[in-house]
Amino acid sequence: MKTLRFLLPAVFLLAPNSAHPQGQREPQRPPDGGTREMLISILIPSLPNAPFTAIVNTEWIRQFADGTTITLKNRRAIARDTAGRVFQERRLLVPDDGKHDSPVTQIEISDPISHAFYICVPQELVCQVEIFSAPEPAIPPVSTAERKPGSPGPEDLGKQTIRGLETVGARDTMVIPAGAIGNDRPVLTKREFWYSPQLGVNLISKRQDTRFGTQNFELTDIILGQPDPKLFELPIGSKVIDLRKETELPASQAQAPN
Numbered sequence: 001m002k003t004l005r006f007l008l009p010a011v012f013l014l015a016p017n018s019a020h021p022q023g024q025r026e027p028q029r030p031p032d033g034g035t036r037e038m039l040i041s042i043l044i045p046s047l048p049n050a051p052f053t054a055i056v057n058t059e060w061i062r063q064f065a066d067g068t069t070i071t072l073k074n075r076r077a078i079a080r081d082t083a084g085r086v087f088q089e090r091r092l093l094v095p096d097d098g099k100h101d102s103p104v105t106q107i108e109i110s111d112p113i114s115h116a117f118y119i120c121v122p123q124e125l126v127c128q129v130e131i132f133s134a135p136e137p138a139i140p141p142v143s144t145a146e147r148k149p150g151s152p153g154p155e156d157l158g159k160q161t162i163r164g165l166e167t168v169g170a171r172d173t174m175v176i177p178a179g180a181i182g183n184d185r186p187v188l189t190k191r192e193f194w195y196s197p198q199l200g201v202n203l204i205s206k207r208q209d210t211r212f213g214t215q216n217f218e219l220t221d222i223i224l225g226q227p228d229p230k231l232f233e234l235p236i237g238s239k240v241i242d243l244r245k246e247t248e249l250p251a252s253q254a255q256a257p258n
Contacts, residue, residue, distance in 0.1 A: 039093070042217045046084035046112040046134040047200040053079040053228075055221040060093060062213030071095070074102045079227035084134070086110040087231040109232055110134070116244075118234060125238045160194065162203045163222050167194040187211065 042056055060072045072093035079087040088108045094100035109118040110132050117132035157169030169192070176187040187210055194204040205217040234240070 037212075039215065042202055042205055042219070043135075044078055044080060044086050044088065045200050046086055046110055047080065048084040048112075049082055050199055051080055051082045051224070051226045052199055053077070053221075053223045054219045057216075057218045057220055058093065059096075059216040060213060061216075076104075079231050081227055081229070081232065084112045085232050087227070107235070109234075111232075120235055120238060122235050125235060127234050127238045127240045128243060129240060130243050157192070157194075162194060162196075163220070165196045165198055165203065165222070167196050167203055169194050 039058070039060060041058060054077075056076050056078055058074050058076075061069065062071075063069045073096040074091045074093050076089040076091045077087075078089070086109070088110075089104050090106040090108065091102045091104055094102045104122060107118075107120040107122060109116075109120075111117070112132065112134040115132050117130045118127050119130075120127040152173050152175050155171040155173070157171055159166060159168055161167070171190065171192045174189045174191075176183060176189070178185050181187075189209040190207070192204075192206040193202045195202050199222075201219065202217070203219045203222075207215040209215075
């Protein structure tokens with residue numbers, strides 16, 4: 001998930017501020033260690049003349065050596081108009097216990113016509129705009145060669161109708177040999193896709209990897225046709241930082257993506 005390089009506030013971990021007997025403060029220690037993880041969601045290409053709106057459902061399941069399982073989920077809105085402009089919400093992954101909200105952290109608008117990519121933080125009324133180059137849609141690999149189920153390589157899963165759309169299924173199994181990445185034994189990874197040629201996106205995408213757990217993505221609430229044009233407008237009152245020009249523009253002078 002792409003993040004604002006300049007707009008998001010930094011978070012610092014500070015040592016406790018306890019008083020020293022002589023009134024001196026304990027020296028603060030740097031917060032060494034830790035990891036940063038990024039979840040790559042379903043790609044929504046800038047495909048013209050294939051408008052729709054939908055919900056992307058994400059589920060991330062990780063199981064640890066001590067038997068602990070962590071499951072995080074979110075639901076976020078996406079849309080694409082006939083010009084190929086793409087709207088996407090970005091929301092926090094939260095426990096699926098009904099006690100945690102999944103707030104919108106960013107709104108992204110990709111415009112292949114003006115070659116502009118907008119990243120907005122609604123809570124701060126700030127948007128960042130970069131140059132956008134639409135990537136080519138990626139079709140999941142399908143092989144017609146005979147192979148044993150579960151053996152390494154691509155596998156054709158045939159066709160099935162999902163939510164009224166015809167999809168083509170593929171499964172790709174890969175084995176990372178022992179020692180390739182510091183692993184003391186082979187690592188098995190599986191990726192499964194159900195691709196809609198009509199929309200040019202995967203309606204279902206699954207990944208199983210012992211390093212990262214199980215990641216499930218699924219499109220639901222699919223509505224074919226032109227989405228609400230308001231989705232492609234910047235939040236009212238937003239300040240725009242144009243990285244193409246390296247200048248700040250007030251919202252009144254910023255060119256809207258529509």
